[in-house]
Amino acid sequence: METIQCDVAVIGAGTAGLSAYRAARNAGKHVVLIEDGPHGTTCARVGCMPSKLLIAAAEAAHAVREAPGFGVHPGELNIDGKAVMQRVRSERDRFVGFVLENVAAMPAEDKVHGRARFTAPDRLQIGANLEVAAKAVVIATGSSPEIPSGWAAAGPRVISSDAVFEWTDLPRSVAVIGAGVIGLELGQALHRLGVRVVLIARGDSVAQLKDPQVRASAAQALGEEMDIRFRTEVAAIQRAGDGLELRTRGANCGTEERVEQFDYVLVTTGRTPNVSGLGLDHSGLALDEKGVPKFDRHTMQCGESCIFIAGDASAEIPLLPEAADQGRIAGANAASYPGVKRGLRRTPLAITFSEPQIATVGQGYQELLNGREHFAIGAVSFDDQGRSRVMRQNKGLLRVYGEYGSGRFLGAEMVGPRAEHIGHLLAWAHQARMTIDQMLDMPFYHPVVEEGLRTALRDLSKELQKPPPPPKPVPNDCTPGC
Numbered sequence: 001m002e003t004i005q006c007d008v009a010v011i012g013a014g015t016a017g018l019s020a021y022r023a024a025r026n027a028g029k030h031v032v033l034i035e036d037g038p039h040g041t042t043c044a045r046v047g048c049m050p051s052k053l054l055i056a057a058a059e060a061a062h063a064v065r066e067a068p069g070f071g072v073h074p075g076e077l078n079i080d081g082k083a084v085m086q087r088v089r090s091e092r093d094r095f096v097g098f099v100l101e102n103v104a105a106m107p108a109e110d111k112v113h114g115r116a117r118f119t120a121p122d123r124l125q126i127g128a129n130l131e132v133a134a135k136a137v138v139i140a141t142g143s144s145p146e147i148p149s150g151w152a153a154a155g156p157r158v159i160s161s162d163a164v165f166e167w168t169d170l171p172r173s174v175a176v177i178g179a180g181v182i183g184l185e186l187g188q189a190l191h192r193l194g195v196r197v198v199l200i201a202r203g204d205s206v207a208q209l210k211d212p213q214v215r216a217s218a219a220q221a222l223g224e225e226m227d228i229r230f231r232t233e234v235a236a237i238q239r240a241g242d243g244l245e246l247r248t249r250g251a252n253c254g255t256e257e258r259v260e261q262f263d264y265v266l267v268t269t270g271r272t273p274n275v276s277g278l279g280l281d282h283s284g285l286a287l288d289e290k291g292v293p294k295f296d297r298h299t300m301q302c303g304e305s306c307i308f309i310a311g312d313a314s315a316e317i318p319l320l321p322e323a324a325d326q327g328r329i330a331g332a333n334a335a336s337y338p339g340v341k342r343g344l345r346r347t348p349l350a351i352t353f354s355e356p357q358i359a360t361v362g363q364g365y366q367e368l369l370n371g372r373e374h375f376a377i378g379a380v381s382f383d384d385q386g387r388s389r390v391m392r393q394n395k396g397l398l399r400v401y402g403e404y405g406s407g408r409f410l411g412a413e414m415v416g417p418r419a420e421h422i423g424h425l426l427a428w429a430h431q432a433r434m435t436i437d438q439m440l441d442m443p444f445y446h447p448v449v450e451e452g453l454r455t456a457l458r459d460l461s462k463e464l465q466k467p468p469p470p471p472k473p474v475p476n477d478c479t480p481g482c
């Protein structure tokens, strides 16, 4: 058995792991980066980048279809599925190539290939003949798509998003199960690229939205374009010739089943943190109900131990910018362990690249309700917003939340045009702890979609002048059965 001694061991060379590696190395420590799979990161290989490449092709097709609405007639739309997928894969490979170049430039003695598992809080086993003894460890093992075993039994055409980016051509039909962020982004993109798509949503939820009014607006706008079936359950998936037979049941249809054939069923029902095979029972850590070590979100330290966690493995906010921030904090604190410092956690910002786009900023509607805070709401519909109408993108709703008394901006949920940019403006205002009046003092050009934001802020400012509603009744714990 060979033993490598180091200051910090990082498990996983994704965005979070690479960020942790750099932070610990910048602190002058000997860091070992352990990776089990191919290098390149989830983001570049099967995540952010290839999905946005597919969406970019879909937007091009959509623009051609929409052109006649402006009096522009580009002729018959011809989508070359092979060329679409070729560009997705070759540009994806380019992004992966940059990561590979960075990894190749690291000193060879810093890199270990293999699957790590804890044998003690400060000791990792990699394969049969190697162990790493470290003063501190960062868990940055990412997450994986999950396909329920009953569905997977129908064969290899029941796929996760990973498989989409290996296609060499576009299929004729895909059923997408789950209207979360991945289902919506990939489902709409495939639909726009001429694939027959049905999106099955178990409930009413749309991407990360929690505000019922914004959610309803998103459901309407997206449902006008594509076949989204809300409150629909999957009853069964079976092989049927070269494809699949999908049986679904709508909530209001009793036991009646709808039976349809598809080339693929794409399962986008969520991702699971990669922590189950880590031997956490030897780590001495307290785990939450998902089996993820409990940690402090400001230091990324697990309890008082020498173990830190970062990225999707933490199951906190599975987004790339969060993985990078968490990795940086975890790496720096692992390097200085037992001394740890609170790192910068930014205002929450999440964007879904559907059209209309979806953005959530700061405290969401449900979080504010749960917190029993006194908050006022301002809103704007984009249906008649000037610039949005000019672009024929006049759909959606923005709701902004503000605090009575302080007038502080608390958060927002939005579906509408340019939400990725409005989301950033709002996130910056939130992190700067601005009030609604301070935000209204900022410049707004004309004619821009941001004028819609100003309307929502003015509406919120007026609401904040009114007396706050009476406090919500506190549930009476003395009620029998409580």
Ligand SMILES: Cc1cc2nc3c(=O)[nH]c(=O)nc-3n(C[C@H](O)[C@H](O)[C@H](O)COP(=O)(O)OP(=O)(O)OC[C@H]3O[C@@H](n4cnc5c(N)ncnc54)[C@H](O)[C@@H]3O)c2cc1C
Pocket (backbone or CB within 6 Å): 011, 012, 013, 014, 015, 016, 017, 034, 035, 036, 037, 038, 041, 042, 043, 046, 047, 048, 049, 051, 114, 115, 116, 117, 140, 141, 142, 143, 161, 182, 274, 277, 278, 310, 311, 312, 313, 318, 319, 320, 321, 323
């Ligand atoms: C389709 C899709 C689209 C997305 N789009 C966006 C987007 O537009 N914007 C955004 O912000 N986020 C997006 N995300 C989310 C984003 O990709 C992730 O949040 C981010 O990549 C997570 O990084 P990570 O470092 O935690 O994990 P990863 O990059 O997955 O790295 C984890 C690494 O750990 C390795 N590993 C696991 N277990 C072990 C072990 N025991 N031993 C050794 N190595 C191990 C794995 O092989 C892997 O390389 C998307 C995700 C998907 C799937």
Ligand SMILES: NC(=O)c1ccc[n+]([C@@H]2O[C@H](COP(=O)([O-])OP(=O)(O)OC[C@H]3O[C@@H](n4cnc5c(N)ncnc54)[C@H](O)[C@@H]3O)[C@@H](O)[C@H]2O)c1
Pocket (backbone or CB within 6 Å): 177, 178, 179, 180, 181, 182, 183, 185, 200, 201, 202, 203, 205, 206, 207, 208, 233, 234, 268, 269, 270, 271, 317, 318, 319, 350, 351, 352, 353
């Ligand atoms: N643009 C982005 O930033 C981006 C893009 C893609 C992914 N991501 C990240 O990846 C994470 C994972 O994405 P995801 O879409 O897999 O998960 P998700 O949690 O966003 O959505 C899963 C959806 O599947 C539904 N669902 C669960 N079980 C179901 C069932 N049996 N039948 C029908 N529906 C079911 C859930 O209700 C939910 O709406 C996201 O939370 C996000 O953080 C981000």
